[in-house]
Amino acid sequence: MKCRTIFYTSLGRLFMIDSGEDEDKFEKFMQPITSSLDTLKNMLNNKSMFNEEETKKALIGISRDLRGLVYSFISRSNIMIFFNWIYPTYTPVFHAAIDLWFNDPQVTTPVLKLYAEFVHNRSQRLQFDISSPNGILLFRDASKLLVNYGTKILMIRDIPSDRLYAMKLKGISICFSILKLALSGSYVNFGVFELYGDTALKDALSTFIKLILSISITDILEYPKLSQSYYVLLECIAQDHMKFLANLEPTVFLYIISSISEGLNSLDNVCTSCCSALDHIVSYIFKEISKQNKKKSYEVNCLMELKPEIFQQMLSTIMNIIMFEDCRNQWSMSRPLLGLILLNEDYFNELRRNIISQQPIEKQTTMNRLFDYLMRDIERNLLAKNRDRFTQNVSTFRRELSDFQKGSVPCNNDMMNMMN
Known part of the structure; x- marks a missing residue:
């Protein structure tokens, strides 16, 4: 058949x-x-x-x-x-x-x-006439x-x-x-659905949420075809329909964030989609918080207050992968990292101090210099130019860190355990 x-x-x-x-x-x-x-x-x-x-x-x-x-x-x-x-x-x-x-x-x-x-x-092939x-x-x-x-x-x-x-x-x-x-x-111009009261888009997205809530994160990651289709879809929704995600119940949004956190350690294609989805989500939250009138949306307040440590955990996870693992999708990893750092500056500085303190005294100055270079000329925004500069800094940081670690192998496991 x-x-x-x-x-x-x-x-x-x-x-x-x-x-x-x-x-x-x-x-x-x-x-x-x-x-x-x-x-x-x-x-x-x-x-x-x-x-x-x-x-x-x-x-x-x-x-x-x-x-x-x-x-x-x-x-x-x-x-x-x-x-x-x-x-x-x-x-x-x-x-x-x-x-x-x-x-x-x-x-x-x-x-x-x-x-x-x-x-x-x-x-x-699906190119319809304007009328x-x-x-x-x-x-x-x-x-x-x-x-x-x-x-x-x-x-x-x-x-x-x-x-x-x-x-x-x-x-x-x-x-x-x-x-x-x-x-x-x-x-499809999806704006017309809300404009004319058509619920087709809302119904489809709501069904997606109901379906994903019926599946455990363990099952999502266990079946490759399911995980790939889920994370690619989530990336698409986070890119073009982030307002829908932000308006979800905080516990539902937390479940989605948790699934992204778990997916960061998955296969390359899944990890890439996770990083992209996380980048869109973090960028949305940062921009809402940074609005000139300081009127933070209720949704963003709920998202950040419900379980802020999950964003800190993802910051640690990405730093751990960049610093200590064979990171083949370094560019993808670097994109959400800047937003996570800007949202969790105190935590990042604490993480930095802990990593440096794990080094022998004679190595601490060098490690501190590497972290300085990571944030060199980085401004507190997510504009394209600033993001591109940070991505270049990550590349140099990782390359120099690799050379540095060759003389500090005994310290790596301690640092990895601390970050985890």
């Missing part, structure tokens, strides 16, 4: 060679799938015709076929023809499938993966599917641990991918 996706990808590419922009030829090309979908619609609408196993099998096959076709449609003209063909005539079929079989991953996985491909702005509402319609439809699936999957209780990923976490991971691809596709 899985080979059908590859087969239809090949068929789609062959079709595009000569007939990619011909709508009449497209209709003929899609006729077998069109007939199958029409039959499925009738079966779902007429319970007397309904054979569950046959319907499931047909739906799974069609979802895989369409996913292969959508993957192959890399030009704007191709995907526009496909969009007009499937929406709104046949998209209700997939929503009905989620309603009926939300607890069957054999059905939901192909449907969710189809939508993940559909909303993916691969090769900038077209199709970008908004596509997001609303994907949001509706995501919210429907998320709401129903949370109703399933007492899933055996050996079935947790297959029954729940895999589908949630794909939902995270759908939302991330839709949010970062650059084909």
Whole structure:
């Protein structure tokens, strides 16, 4: 069954060679799938015709076929023809499938993966005319599917641990991918949703929060596909929808911050997304605190007062990685570090004194000089020029520290334990 996706990808590419922009030829090309979908619609609408196993099998096959076709449609003209063909005539079929079989991953996985491909702005193919509402319609439809699936999957209780990923976490991971691809596709002006009272964006983001709160941080980090899709989505939300995160309940926001803190020690791609998300969050908090009128928002006050030590812990973690570990994503690590230092200046100075005091007396002057260089010419702001200068300082700090440590190896473990 899985080979059908590859087969239809090949068929789609062959079709595009000569007939990619011909709508009449497209209709003929899609006729077998069109007939199958029409039959499925009738079966779902007429319970007397309904054979569950046959319907499931047909739906799974069609979802895989369409996913292969959508993957192959890399030009704007191709995907526009496909969009007009499937929406709104046949998209209700997939929503009905989620309603009926939300607890069957054999059905939901192909449907969710189809939508993940559909909303993916691969090769900038999803470029709608300025007068077209199709970008908004596509997001609303994907949001509706995501919210429907998320709401129903949370109703399933007492899933055996050996079935947790297959029954729940895999589908949630794909939902995270759908939302991330839709949010970062650059084909929707998300400001219009709030402006016109449309809850599609808010509902999708709220469902994301409900889903992530139903998963332990241990499970997030245990499953690579889940952790990658979660942290990439979180990075996207922190970049473009930080106000939504700031307005969450403080305990919910703390959970998200805790997940970032745990992810800093993960694989490179996860760690990079964690650093980027943390950078956006810390930058937002710092800018709110630094406003000229000094009117700090209630949300920021709550965030900083609930558990300030978690930001201090992340500052220690990043410093520890930069100073003592094989840091292959040094640039990513340096971006949130400056904001963390500016938010926790007293703690950073204390940390600095403790690290220096761990050195032999004859080495303390050199270590103090290295920390001086780290903050050389750094101003108390997060402007691009200042951040770039700090990133350069981190690079020099790490290089000189590496040379310095070669003569101070016995002290490294003490310093690492102190920072941890």
